[in-house]
Amino acid sequence: MRDFISMKDFTKEDILEILRVAKELEEKNEVELLKNKIVGSLFFEPSTRTRLSFTSAAYRLGAKVLGFDSPDATSLKKGESLRDTIKMTEAYSDIIVMRHNRDGAARFAADIAKVPVINAGDGANEHPSQTLLDIYTIQKEFGEIENKKIAFIGDLKYGRTVHSLTKALQLFNCEFYFVAPKIIQIPKYITRELDEKGIKYHLIEDYKQILHEIDVMYMTRIQKERFDAQADYEKVAGVYVIDKDSVVGKCKEDMIILHPLPRVDEIKIDLDETKHAKYFVQAANGVPTRESIFAIALDKVKIESKGKIEKNIKTSDTVICGNEKCITKFEETENKYVVTGKHIYCYYCNKDIKK
């Protein structure tokens, strides 16, 4: 492990090792582990929480941070390619953390860069450090991850966070409840995969019927803009606003509520002080999780890893990714794709490619 680009690159063992290191770094105070290291923090779109969390993790380990927090103050305005921005930054820093608006931008950057690249979110594609801190929170709160019953609530169609976490938790034999109005329910390609693997899941519209049996309630924002008809939005929006009354006493004693944040109004603040509210703890867990990522990427801790997951990667001028937001549409790439048993998908943005 060197780059942190996609949860697809990690085995279950890899994930457990990353969490183990996170725990150790949280307990110890390794203030010089990354002494004299420079982190290049490239935020091509703003994301305060992710950016500050990575910066805090770097500082806690003794590293320094340079970069930009939005593209307004960059050479991008002069038309510089991502390729060249990466070639520049690798000369000025020892590791790159990048948030980018294009799907697949992180994989592309990792191929270009001589230094490790951490994906801090690439368009609608992946945000692996968020997934890792989500799992870390579950592990910390319950002592283990196996066999948990997880309800995802809200916008499950567009939520990168939910897709990624579902994928990762499959490795831990979890059971899923996808709670959403049909119009923003979880995509078919995910349920298809769950079907193929024989993993239990439920598609429902109201969380109240399953509130008593779940271990984790994973809330997300429902965005008004997703709905064509204002009336449709108003019909469903209220159902997914939780408060003390609607949750406390009606759920398991040790049920936890998570949220990737920022919230708008889907969790009322009267829940914040209850024992179930773990979303701020979750945000705080971003620091040790990202410390772990830095330490592993820069080879400063030893981990047990059975090496990279093998992928069957091919290059072609005719097999072209159809995703209009894919980095392949904006940069000169090698047009790589990945062949699995039945499918092929874009090496960069992970979208299925139709043959």
Add this chain to the structure above:
Amino acid sequence: MRDFISMKDFTKEDILEILRVAKELEEKNEVELLKNKIVGSLFFEPSTRTRLSFTSAAYRLGAKVLGFDSPDATSLKKGESLRDTIKMTEAYSDIIVMRHNRDGAARFAADIAKVPVINAGDGANEHPSQTLLDIYTIQKEFGEIENKKIAFIGDLKYGRTVHSLTKALQLFNCEFYFVAPKIIQIPKYITRELDEKGIKYHLIEDYKQILHEIDVMYMTRIQKERFDAQADYEKVAGVYVIDKDSVVGKCKEDMIILHPLPRVDEIKIDLDETKHAKYFVQAANGVPTRESIFAIALDKVKIESKGKIEKNIKTSDTVICGNEKCITKFEETENKYVVTGKHIYCYYCNKDIKK
């Protein structure tokens, strides 16, 4: 002392202790006092001088700094509440410095945060570190603060700086000259308080008549926008522009000129090199003053303090602050207010509440 929110929280002894620590930190070089500490620097509106001064103070004591310098690159655009931004930042830093556009935002943040909060200006309400560095400058220049004759010149109606400094200097038996056209003269609630305490003050329009007797000439910007009629502005504006000719030789030998900066044209640059010009020294004094604030807030120096000033704080759903710019209008607060002898005022923004 932990939070630095309002000058109202400090006794005279507290102020003298803060200044003593500032002096000690200016003389010694405590480059590791805040080693491994992280300062969260949250500027919801831009303020280069204040931000860089706090950052310099943090660096000089060995701390690291993360945050943002304007709200453009933040999650605020996604509608995140100040409450949640603070809950996030307290996980990523050991102390928070905050500049915010809402009156009372700093007190609100301090109530929410687990880490100390430093008010770097909250709307039209307070900016205590500015007041402290102003007093520090007077103390350094004269050896003491007691019994000084201070003229405030310019926009005294809207100037948060002037109001705050007047309040603080009352503790040191100073005499005040408020020099301004009637339309932007010092507010009545301040002179009422001076009257009640029997403190000497003068309301005048032309500084020339008192130039020979004052110790401190505190200049401020007069903003054109404050005047309804352009003609009114032009009538007064010129009177409050000082230069070498209008000051040197006509004032006390040791009179000092202060200004919170940035100036526009109210002090001509031919004054900069005179012995009276202390506004750049004053700006530089922001560094040791803010070092002192950090060191005290993080409990890294011992100070003599007789504890917090007791306030009679109440909570109510019916006693509501009438200030439309108060943080209570924008966040879910506890609607606290403070009861004094005759008056009640908003716990957050300090504005009087009419019963």
Add this chain to the structure above:
Amino acid sequence: MRDFISMKDFTKEDILEILRVAKELEEKNEVELLKNKIVGSLFFEPSTRTRLSFTSAAYRLGAKVLGFDSPDATSLKKGESLRDTIKMTEAYSDIIVMRHNRDGAARFAADIAKVPVINAGDGANEHPSQTLLDIYTIQKEFGEIENKKIAFIGDLKYGRTVHSLTKALQLFNCEFYFVAPKIIQIPKYITRELDEKGIKYHLIEDYKQILHEIDVMYMTRIQKERFDAQADYEKVAGVYVIDKDSVVGKCKEDMIILHPLPRVDEIKIDLDETKHAKYFVQAANGVPTRESIFAIALDKVKIESKGKIEKNIKTSDTVICGNEKCITKFEETENKYVVTGKHIYCYYCNKDIKK
């Protein structure tokens, strides 16, 4: 040497000393040379590459960095003068790195500031650290700078980089090829100077005829906006796009291609992996070069220097710089000018003044 404002201030010996220190700092790891030093990084216009490169250099030597990366988040919006911004920053930092949009702003700032000032680009005037890193790259690649044949290609009329580098390389007995369409060919005042000194140069339109004999191919962007007629642009633009086919095998074995970056499309990426492509190495060389500048400016290394080049500087109220973009038009300066044998030129922006 203290300030780094203009290549005009350096003798050949000075330049060689700066490069010597750069090389030493690149080889050694002087991580504490600037410990506890604070760099004020003032970017009045965005420039990611230059800013990050200076920041990286500061970090590699143990310094801290504060400042701003664009004027949007500064007091400039309140109308603060550059003079006052500099007076502020000198109190908060030990050295100032400044990029400014006005010609001559750097010299003005250096006169004001008590701390050393590094010019990171002032309008169309100078960008000395770019010139130094260009020369450093030539020295590193060839072992020496003397007697090289250098072709400058592209926009030679407006390119500050090209003008500055031409000036510096004259000291090393180089031969120049200025390759550009007439409309954006090198200015006459430069060829006039070369003529006066008897230095060999060639004005041509197509690089192909001299490709086999040059040592350095210095590419620049051609900007569409420079051309009045779109047709003119299209006629020439294609000629100045190089790729593997047009260069490899047709040039000297050890010819190097440089570019100040960012490029747009004038160098195709198929050249990046060839041995000739040195533009990313060049960008990386910005770090040791700027480390050297910091170390010398802050007097942390010993260099052999025969002292400042003497200039005949005069002040006048009647001899006025005619450059509308000169800092003298925007700030209260002393209106200095420099007298040479035949000419006089503006002390700030270096433009000739007609008597």
